[in-house]
Amino acid sequence: MKTATAIEVRDLRKTYQVRDGGSWRGKTREITALDGISFTVPSGEIAGFIGPNGAGKSTAIKILSGILRPTSGIVRVGNLVPWENRIAHVARIGVVFGQRTQLWWDLSVAEGLALLRDIYSVEPERFKRNRDRLAEALDLNGIMDQSVRQLSLGQRMRAEIAAALIHDPDVVILDEPTIGLDAPSKLAVRAFVRDLRRERGTTVLLTTHDMHDIEALADRVIVIGHGRILADSPFEALQATTLSERILEADFTGPPPELFLPDGAVETERGTRSVTITFDPQRLPAPALVAHLSTFPDLGDLRIGRPAIEEIITRFYADHAS
Amino acid sequence: MTIRPYVTSFVLQWKIGLRYRLAVLAGLVAQMWFGAISLMAYAAVYHHAPDVNAPMTLRQAMTYTWIQQSFFTLLPLGCLPAIGEAAKSGAIVYDLLRPVDLWNWWLSASLARLLGNAIPRAVLLAVVAGPLAALVGLNGWSLAPPASFEAALLALISFVLGAFISASIVMWWNIIAARTLSPLGTYAVGTPLAVLMSGMLLPLPLYPDWARELLLLQPFAGISDIPIRLYMGMPIPGGVVAALGIQCFWLLALTMIGRFWMNRTVSRMEVQGA
Ligand SMILES: Nc1ncnc2c1ncn2[C@@H]1O[C@H](COP(=O)(O)OP(=O)(O)OP(=O)(O)O)[C@@H](O)[C@H]1O
Ligand SMILES: [Mg+2]
Secondary structure (H helix, E strand, O other), rough: OOOEEEEEEEEEEEEEEEEHHHHHOOEEEEEEEEEEEEEEEEOOEEEEOOOOOOOHHHHHHHHOOOOOOOEEEEEEEEEEEOOHHHHHHHEEEEEEOOOOOOOOOOOHHHHHHHHHHHOOOOOOOHHHHHHHHHHOOOOOOOOOEHHHHOHHHHHHHHHHHHHOOOOOOOOOEOOOOHHHOOOOHHHHHHHHHHHHHHHHHHEEEEEOOHHHHHHOOOEEEEEEOOOEEEEEHHHHHHHHHHHOOEEEEEEOOOOOOOOOOOOOOEEEOOOOOOEEEEEOOOOOOOHHHHHHHHOOOEEEEEEEEOOOHHHHHHHHHHHHHH | OOOHHHOOOOHHHHHHHHHHHHHHHHHHHHHHHHHHHHHHHHHHHHOOOOOOOOOOHHHHHHHHHHHHHHHHHHHOOOOHHHHHHHHHHHHHHHHHOOOOOHHHHHHHHHHHHHHHHHHHHHHHHHHHHHHHHHHHOHHHHHOOOOEEEEEHHHHHHHHHHHHHHHHHHHHHHHHHHHHHHOHHHHHHHHHHHHHOOOOOOOOOHHOHHHHHHHHHOOOOHOOOOOOOOOHHHHOOHHHHHHHHHHHHHHHHHHHHHHHHHHHHHHHHOOOOOO
């Protein structure tokens, strides 16, 4: 059953109790992993969940998937409270934890999928259709009879994704689905997720540390840090508000000369034949900077671009750390 | 709710178990060895004290021993290894992602492992210790056939109940493994406890009078001791009804309390790591 709001999270908090030194007599200490986060994901949206290590992403994902109880707060996924209606809830979602296998090591991919068919009560015909479709899209036909233990990381991840989708879930939750994958596999996974949303209107919540995943997939980015939401906006908006800065790379035919840059531009890197300049177009428009550089006789090529996404995010995390 | 996923899980676990045929054979040799040593010990004891009024004849002690040895791996020696490992790595919570009843899910896996280990050995041992031993002239040392057709039927029912009791005790070990985040404690406690209390070490009927009836009332007696007594047609205080009654009682008690305890454990379980 689809609802207009696929995921609703309100004032979600989670504190872990940890015992120091691991011994059962040690003093307990509290770690606040989630400090009151709220967001909603409309049906059919792909939301990216990003943040530095230890921000609380996986904690939130675990609560949303019904395997962890929060300390307090409200969560509804398609009108169900995950930890209260666990069985009904998990029957309707698909989850991939990039760091874990949910397939069975001792079974082949085909046996694992058949077991999932019975677990999720997928009718035989629908199962066959889904299996063939997924095997095709995720290129599994060559590894169906191999046991999961023998699969390479990339092959396993593709099998995991198929396993998470065999029952046509309305909501798909992916925790670092591209971790450790090579470039072609990452592209394949991204294309697959995009098609999934386009063809089936599936709602997707994904976490990743690869900003290209976010750029390629997410309609919307939720940035989380220290258990709080730092930003929640479309990716372009995040990019625009975080950094209006531009990067200019200038090549020289010989060693770069002293540049005497005007206000609004700083040299950020100097190579043997090139200089990287970061500038703020509000204060120093690109043509003015280019005009300034043109006065140097041994200037070669010029390239202007945005800072790398990784850089934007690093700055963003740093700005909000205080 | 359907029974289908649990049956499939059982079948798959069973198949995985059968892949380790070498382990089955190695176990069989060990069991034959222990069986033979026990038999020789009994033979010595019985021959030196022929006039003592023993609760079991030598022949019964031998049959009892053979069946106990066949069903050694049916005993709840500790948690299910896969669950123990998952408890240690933290992966155990990921079973909550499945829309299944966790008790039945783990129970079917536990039962499959016990039976998958025990049945191939039991069949081989029955052949070796039964007809084969008789053929080579070791008639007095062999496994005796069931006392009667009725005894065989009762024993079969009782064995099935026993397997479920054992799997339920394994479930308790699974819960303990989940709580202590390690399978080790369950093996350390479970193995000696099961070997002693099931009658594997010393047949329960051979204990002193005062202990004998009490021992019959504890859950481990229901795994193999009661089925074996029914197989051999040995008298049981309270008769067949009491024998099966004790088994049903323990199966229910272990299941009901275990389920309650498991739900409490699971709701407090926290995912470890990534
Ligand atoms: N089982 C646990 N017990 C105690 N503390 C935990 C537990 N799981 C997570 N934490 C703590 O909660 C905080 C959030 O962890 P979480 O795994 O949610 O981060 P994350 O955003 O997924 O990080 P990463 O990008 O590294 O995967 C961290 O400080 C972590 O140490
Ligand atoms: Mg994480």
